Amino acid sequence: MRKRNSNMDKTANTHTIFALATASGRAGVAVLRISGPEAGAVLKALTGRALPTVRTARLRVLKDANGGRLDEALVLWFPGPASFTGEDMVELHTHGSTAVIEAVSGALYALGLRQAQAGEFTRRAFENGRLDLTEAEGLADLIDAESEGQRRQALRQMRGGLRDVYEGWRTQILDALAMVEGEIDFPDEGDVPDELAHRAEAGLAALAEELDAALAGSNRGERVRSGVDIAIIGAPNAGKSSILNRLARRDAAIVSAEAGTTRDIVEVHMHIAGLPVRFSDTAGLRETDNAIEAEGVKRAKLRAHDADLRLGVVDLTSDNKEVLDTLTAGDFVLCNKADLMSGAARAASVGSVENQNVSRETFYVSAETGAGFDVLEAALEQEIKSRFALTEQAGLTRTRHVECVRSALSATHNAVNNLSVAPELAGADLRLALHAIKELAGEADIEAVLDRVFSKFCIGK
Ligand SMILES: Nc1nc2c(ncn2[C@@H]2O[C@H](COP(=O)(O)OP(=O)(O)OP(=O)(O)O)[C@@H](O)[C@H]2O)c(=O)[nH]1
Ligand SMILES: [Mg+2]
Numbered sequence: 001m002r003k004r005n006s007n008m009d010k011t012a013n014t015h016t017i018f019a020l021a022t023a024s025g026r027a028g029v030a031v032l033r034i035s036g037p038e039a040g041a042v043l044k045a046l047t048g049r050a051l052p053t054v055r056t057a058r059l060r061v062l063k064d065a066n067g068g069r070l071d072e073a074l075v076l077w078f079p080g081p082a083s084f085t086g087e088d089m090v091e092l093h094t095h096g097s098t099a100v101i102e103a104v105s106g107a108l109y110a111l112g113l114r115q116a117q118a119g120e121f122t123r124r125a126f127e128n129g130r131l132d133l134t135e136a137e138g139l140a141d142l143i144d145a146e147s148e149g150q151r152r153q154a155l156r157q158m159r160g161g162l163r164d165v166y167e168g169w170r171t172q173i174l175d176a177l178a179m180v181e182g183e184i185d186f187p188d189e190g191d192v193p194d195e196l197a198h199r200a201e202a203g204l205a206a207l208a209e210e211l212d213a214a215l216a217g218s219n220r221g222e223r224v225r226s227g228v229d230i231a232i233i234g235a236p237n238a239g240k241s242s243i244l245n246r247l248a249r250r251d252a253a254i255v256s257a258e259a260g261t262t263r264d265i266v267e268v269h270m271h272i273a274g275l276p277v278r279f280s281d282t283a284g285l286r287e288t289d290n291a292i293e294a295e296g297v298k299r300a301k302l303r304a305h306d307a308d309l310r311l312g313v314v315d316l317t318s319d320n321k322e323v324l325d326t327l328t329a330g331d332f333v334l335c336n337k338a339d340l341m342s343g344a345a346r347a348a349s350v351g352s353v354e355n356q357n358v359s360r361e362t363f364y365v366s367a368e369t370g371a372g373f374d375v376l377e378a379a380l381e382q383e384i385k386s387r388f389a390l391t392e393q394a395g396l397t398r399t400r401h402v403e404c405v406r407s408a409l410s411a412t413h414n415a416v417n418n419l420s421v422a423p424e425l426a427g428a429d430l431r432l433a434l435h436a437i438k439e440l441a442g443e444a445d446i447e448a449v450l451d452r453v454f455s456k457f458c459i460g461k
Pocket of ligand 2 (some may be wrong): 242
């Protein structure tokens, strides 16, 4: 048995580690996980008995080195490599008090184990080939998931959804590379046609299209992960804070008849269409000598600029030019205080909020009475669904993925351009594309290529 602080282990990977898998604090049950070569020996030492049946819960008394009872626990034995980390693993389901967790942890330290670092179990699983990088990321997202959409997306990625996608790309690149390499290495072989490299062209064009589509859809995956940002902007007193409170169904922001009430940004978080959504109520846009209000206006504009969707609130009795100019295509115009408007006034107003160049939906609402909110909320849900919600296809969910796919795409474009000019350059481009896919997967080695060249082309060498 390794002793604590011993230097027997030079490589961190072979050290046996443990960690509390459940949240700390008072609870009915706590789960401690152990992983590494000593896991089995540790379980024997703790229970003073032989290892239990594989992957079967057993009730055992846990004792320290002096025979002192620590707790009665359910124990499970998962020998590697068919365990989560690929190493020998043990789970101890103890009672969930701080005292029990501390006592059992103390016994594990005494047996020479060290506490796992954040993510170390998953890291080992990755290094042992139990999951690829995107699956590990999916797992991390699943643990963090707060909304329905996040849960579904993370689960799909954890189960290899993205891997399936990039394995398809990898095959396409390898196919093309095999053709190109055939051209370079065996130019005089009779069974390798001269125009071999050009046969790669159609496949690469199709690949470029797929990569392009994945990049176009990446905004969705990232939004599901990080949430949709909606900014409420408008002239002072238009009723922005009242609208926020209506949407939130609580008094989140201060409402008053005084213009310039809101200065700091007031945020409300909720879930719409299974996605986390952040509404930001902002300061009314106007010129002002007041330094604090001016700072509020500056922040409002910045938030509006960064938002995924803007709700431009207008009060038809005042000047709304600045607000309307801030809105872009797809944003919503909310004509508030509809309760103060006669039907004729409303009809006359239509032209004043329209913009010939930018298509925006217009809603007549009253934050005071709640009129029009059912229509507005339904439209918001529809908009979020169609613009950001999950699609059937697994996609890119992180900036890291987007960067890898971007380099794969640019390398593919270069390869297509080089095919007719110099196939050896196209080959180098395709290796770059392959490397980008390997980065996406979290791999390093890229030597599968040559095997493929020979096996596919029956060159006879
Ligand atoms: N009649 C009527 N009054 C409204 C409506 N919405 C808001 N108000 C009133 O308009 C005034 C301003 O409302 P706020 O929600 O504070 O407006 P705001 O746009 O947040 O204003 P600032 O934070 O100052 O920019 C308050 O007196 C509200 O009660 C509405 O739909 N109908
Ligand atoms: Mg306000």
